Amino acid sequence: MVYRYRLETYTETRTSAWQFEPYNGQMVDGPQYGMSPPPWDIPVSLPQMYSVKVEKIRVPHSSFVKVCHKCQGCGRTRCASCFGRGMKRCTFCHGHGRARNKRCTSCHGRGRKRCLRCRGDGYKTCSVCHGAQNLLHFIQLTVTWKNNISDFIPDRQPDFPDKKFEKVSGDPFFIDENVLVYPIQGFPDQEICDVSTKLIHEHLYRFTSTSRILQQRQTIELVPLTHAFYSYSGKDYSFFVYGMENKVFTSKYPTTCTIL
Template sequence: MDRDLSEDDSVADLSFEAESPVAPPAELEGLPSYDWLLQRGRGQVFFPMLEAPGQPWEPASWSSFLEHSRVPSVTEEVAREALLSFVSSRCCYSSAAARDLIIRELKQETVFRYRLETFSESRISEWTFQPFTKHSVDGPQSGASPRLWDMKVQVPPMFQEDIRKFQVPHSSLVKECHKCHGRGCYKCSGCHGGGMVRCSSCSGTKRKARQPGRCRRCSGSGRRRCSTCSGRGNKMCATCQGARRLVHFVQLVIMWKNSLFEFVSQHQLHCPAELLSQARGENLFRDENSVVYPIVDFPLREISLASQRAIADHSALLTSRARILQQ
């Protein structure tokens, strides 16, 4: 077997060991509200109870809304301009046909679209670690760690998704690096700690087949410096960055997310759904609150039913794992 073993076996070959320990340090046990984290070894979502919504707002009369929100008639000039705009957005379309096209008839159809956007916040706590750089450690001796929803954070502007991470106060603990066992480095797996490997050009024979003289690549030694560790025989531990110790702590991960429900009423338009979802129209009604109510007695019953279904779906989906901030 052609391999070079280091004389100092105190630097173990740890290149194939797991990067992370399978369980948090036992010393972290006893942190309030984090027992589930230590038992299951994975993140968990916690959420507070929702505040009771206010009274639903009901419009005095939908007919008055529809009267003052009439969709303007589309003239031939407006239709042709829209067609020319579409043609110009396509690189290989000719505008001649659109410009000379004879428009014989214009038919209008009213399409209603209902959209519900729900902005929610969910919190996950997980344990993690980083190299210890001899900075101050905020451990359990400084006090009890706050519960997840007791930590005050700055909420981003409504309906702007974001993910942020925070270190939970009083949850830090310094321990020896689990990857290198406090050595700061480990034996190189390429040369097994020897710093030299067999020459790939001559396969260690010192001479290349069918060529006179010594192998030029290894100067006839049959060995070359290991490129993996640059001949040192060991590599710096990537987990602790050579610091030999890690600071373990509980990390709070907050996710702000938008959930969208969209419904388009039945229509006879031969138009792709994605184009209808991007179309702009007259805004008949808009409501924004911590929790909105379904639309009541809208002239088109399928819109009322869609609003009821949307609010129920978002409530069932989110209230079990998040807190609704705004709808």
Template sequence: MATDGPYAPPAGMLDTVAGYESIATGGGGEGGYLPPPVYPMPNAEGGQPQPDQQWSIPSITEDTAKQALIKFASDHYTYRNRPAEEMVIKELKPYNMYRYRLDTFTESRSPECKSEPFHSQTVDNCGFGPPPLPWDVVVDTPTMFEKNKKTIKVPHTGSVKGCHKCMAMGKAPCSTCSQTGRVKCRNCHGNGTQPDSEDRCDQCLGSGIQSCESCSGCGRQTCTECEGQGQLFCYIQLTIKWENNKFEHIVEQQCELPTKVLKKVKGQNLFTDQQFQVFPLVGFPEPRINQVSQQGIQEHWAQFGKKSRIIQQRHTVELIPVTEVHFQWKEKDHTYFVFGTENKVKAPDYPGKICTIL
């Protein structure tokens, strides 16, 4: 029976290879990532200065605020449009919310000893040259900031070993009959008689046992590890993972709109930078953005810089427009918010709700 693919042989089966000593004794494996080359962590002293400019978005017009509320009411079947159409806007109060985002695209490498049945395939061993170190194996980088995974055989790490499971014989003890070649009769369950009568079982002729079908009665079956070859092709497999790690923070002003509703709306892009390593922002008009930028970059380097290689970083600052709208309908005051460049609406006390009884 064929195996499902390469598997990990016993610890110590693979010859010790320079740079991969841990897996020769059973270490390594996916999740046992090797530390990458050391890179200096960015700091605020090397920060990126920003233009001395006051970023602000003017309040939306009354008509825009009204149309946004009408659409909001139309999208809710239990809301009436009438309050939105008849309301009188008293005040538009703009707020500017900043959103800082940091994407850190990382690569991690995890070596593992693998083996597969040897079918006379070419063995790329150390005779063809010294095996490259884990971080020296050349691999094409996939699309930036997109999750990906690849497994490759490390060049010049191949070797042929006798199968440990069958002692290089190609046959292993049959687990069905425990090497006896005989099993309990399936027809009579070892009773020797027909299940529905006292007549002799015609399958085992009354003996209650029959030849094992798994091994054809010989007590041994083709080894599933080596597929009967008696030998295994061993090598080091390198699992490479690319991950896009995100850091996001919204710098808010004092208003009653929950910041969680801003996570899925679009803003106006104020700043974007992408390179091997980005530096904390310096001199941004909103000081808290400078602090958040430094915090996010430090967190990512502390979290990912030791176990993976940072390939590329990208950070952005968006300005998310928020307008607090005060209006009156039937001589009562109400408030709602219009936010994001899509003019989304949050109106928890909308006066046109229709009561429904379930």
């Protein structure tokens, strides 16, 4: 058995940025309806604790309409493939109208073919406003809920890679949960106490400057780990059985087709 200490810090982060969409006559919630509230004053529904979620919200009273910056309000832009001509040089006869001393069958002797990108029009619907000519600009608030996890397992088995523990579960016998948890004291393994103090301070320093801490949880688990030894063809080998799932790990099999 090995101890695994885990600290979880559930945070909420809010960032805002300007966004736009084609304006097709929808309502414009602009400054005439009031001042835009600060990011942390906008009400949102809190998801289930420790779940990961991203929600995008349009900030009230931040919208306004502006002419599309790409097409300058035309709704169309010049085709980049034919440069607005509507025709392109025939690639079969290279624009000569003839190939192998015969009339080109691809362009019918014209040396040019209709541009497939714009269908011969020379212009395409604006990719930004989609032909609406105007854009609705607004501030978009992005709210991110994230569970930040830090694990620690004392390195008592140098032959066993600690990363294997990440995909298995253990038996939690100590659970401490609060808005902010305090470092563990008096645990028989002093290394767990020291790591608890270190990680709690690290999480506070890392997350309080950019996010809001909603909840913290620290646990100590007993993760099964058994080191088994055996002999095969006169040679000694070993393997590990770990986790509540009884997964098996060995650094070297006797043969590639052996099933333990």
